[in-house]
Amino acid sequence: MKRLRAIRELSTVAILIAEVLFFAWYLWPEAGRAHPFLNGENALLILKYSSIYGIAAVGAAVVIISGGIDLAPGAVIALASVIVGHFFVAEQWPLAPSLIAGLSIGVTSGLLTSLLVVMVKLPPFIATLGVMGITRGVAFIITEGQYYDVSSRLPSGWQPVGVPIDWLAPIVMFAMAIVFQILMTRFQWGRSVFSIGGNETAALFSGIAIGRVKASVYVISGLLASLAGIVLVLVQGQGKADLATGYELDIIASAVVGGASLAGGRGSVMGAVLGTLIFGVLRNALPQIPGATFYDRLIVGVVVIVIVVADQLLLRRSTKS
């Protein structure tokens, strides 16, 4: 099984590399001109924008592996950005407590989901659909159609802990990916998540505290979504209620492309992050192809299906032998 998991992550990496090579070849410029895709600046741009999805996808992967689903991350990203904006700009708080307030809103929404899933026993799809609406709604109520201009209060050239702002998002994403990859594979808690996703009844009968573990999964998803939200505020400089609209589906798609099974019990955090990079490259490169502008959503959709089908064929072959 370990071998299988390794193969799965390698294949995601292979897809990413193939994708980069394809666009490098396809967009190869005429002699003497700079490559529009294959340059350091563009790579950083891809990383920066993928990171918002990637940080939240770490949480989504954990939820999906546990056999659940979380539809709220997009809305939580928006609400976290609004909360940071509200306290930092409107209330003139210092930055650090404003950011903590942003994170705490993610924990709160995660706790609400946990309550609905674990105590009220709602299906996660319904519970998080509701939480998504509530969260987005609160963001609109707070902003009343306005937005908070966070960048105006940030000193120009501001570097949190000595890191250029553009580097911040990718660093946070990779840090979270590594932390949760280790938590999921090397810690008791992560194994409980896999167990519950594989067979919840058997997990209960095995003495796993399934309520506690399921609750933790949604809190983590909320926390990571709000982390993505505050990173987005710092990168873009705005706190807005309609940020990250529709991100929840892209985030879920990333986790699935990275090997997570919506049936639960299978997948990896690293895979999910790689999945967001696959989409990040697509979103970056497609608009640069002349005439492809209107095709990018279609191509993204086709890519999701192709990768998941290929994954299933691979899995079927490896379990047969």
Place this chain on the structure above:
Amino acid sequence: MSLQFDHIQKSFGATNALRGVSFEVAEGEAHALVGENGAGKSTLLKILAGLVKADRGEMRWQGQAFAPSSPREAIEHGIGMVYQEMLCLPNLSVAANIFCGREICSYGRLDETAMRSRTRAVLDRLSLKIDPDALAESLSAAHRQLLQVARALAFDCRILVLDEPTTALTDAEADHLFDVLRELKKGGTTILYVSHRLPEVFRLCDRITVLRDGAFVGTFTTADVNTNDVVKAMVGRDLPTRAKDSDPSGRAEARRAKADALVTRRLTFTPSFRDINLSVAPGEIVGLFGLVGSGRSELLETIFGLHQPASGEIQLDGTPVAFRSPRDAARAGIVLVPEERQRQALLFNLDLRHNLVIPKCTLQDDLLINSGDECRDAGRMLGDWRIKSAGIDALPDSLSGGNQQKVVVAKWMATNPRVLLLDEPTKGVDVGAKFEIHEMIRQQARAGLAVLVVSSDLPEILALADRILVMKEGGLQGELSALTATEEDVMRLATHDMVRA
């Protein structure tokens, strides 16, 4: 000239599931197919049902070469399958279940009236009093099993193939099934009956074909052989018929002298059971017999903390305990090997190593996983419990039922429990593994473990237990000493009122 298997071969990867099996099921007979788990029975049935294709060899059905490429094709040729897992659509009506996939339509619309009346006709033929409009989920296990028989009959099957149909049935329900099958046989239906339970096979079948390790061992005429002959053919060796301790009475006395490990006082969980007083001493194996619906599984589950008792008390080593979850119970030293290992005990997405060590490290609240230690522990458990597998990286799917069950017992014994609760410990387990599991339970009891075992398999409970408690309709009906009790005594207690009425 009915159904012939001619040198059927099938391998999955490196495993040879069938190595050239040839035998014949004659028209109009009831033919049994027996063998331990892994003997190749299921693979053969899958080939017959059109689920998998044979690598080599051919089947002949009424003289014609027959190789169905889909279950639908098999059904159209008159093969009626009754699967062990009782495939049914719980959310649909009885009639919808029977006609699923072959609905009667008129002008493109479902003809509910026709389906209902034909359902009624088939149910009558089986003398079943079921409403065609009832939801399948409202049926008892036995009726759901018979629903599959009805489904096969509705399609005019020429041969009815039953795979372990009595696994989930009580004896009375199984009797009804046999009556039905005998009637069908009289009416000319050929029956291929796959089972572990030899007494059933002897009651019903004319001939018995034995498979072992994917190979054909022989076909016997039932009248010419006894159970021992068939068991010998199945396992390839003799088994002691009753592997009981030589001096259980003396040992039982010694055990009774010790303070009880597990005691329940007037334990009640409405509506499943009420006022249950029982005790299990360290080193003692107490059998709990009862029919399906008697509340026996719920009793074990309540002791294990899955349900909160309405009233009454559970004591562990003389101290009252109240568990809010299985986790609490397991921490305190009470563990349960549940009835349905596939659904309730094994994690099919994780390898054996994880399955084996999860309870132990979950209960210890270890934060970090120590891979080296785990691999060593898991490897040792595979050896200690004689679990046949490809190693600790194997998935539970690849194990036979008996070895899966050993994994479940082993994972709990690794937590050093005080009390072991077993619910149908050898359900769907072949004869050889059953014997091994019994011996392992006895060994654990000798080492001081208190064991409470629920089983609806009478010979098992008589062979294993020191004392037998009988449960009926949620109450304890009485206690018997396993030394003197016979199957009839136990059954009489369990069904007392039914007999009188």
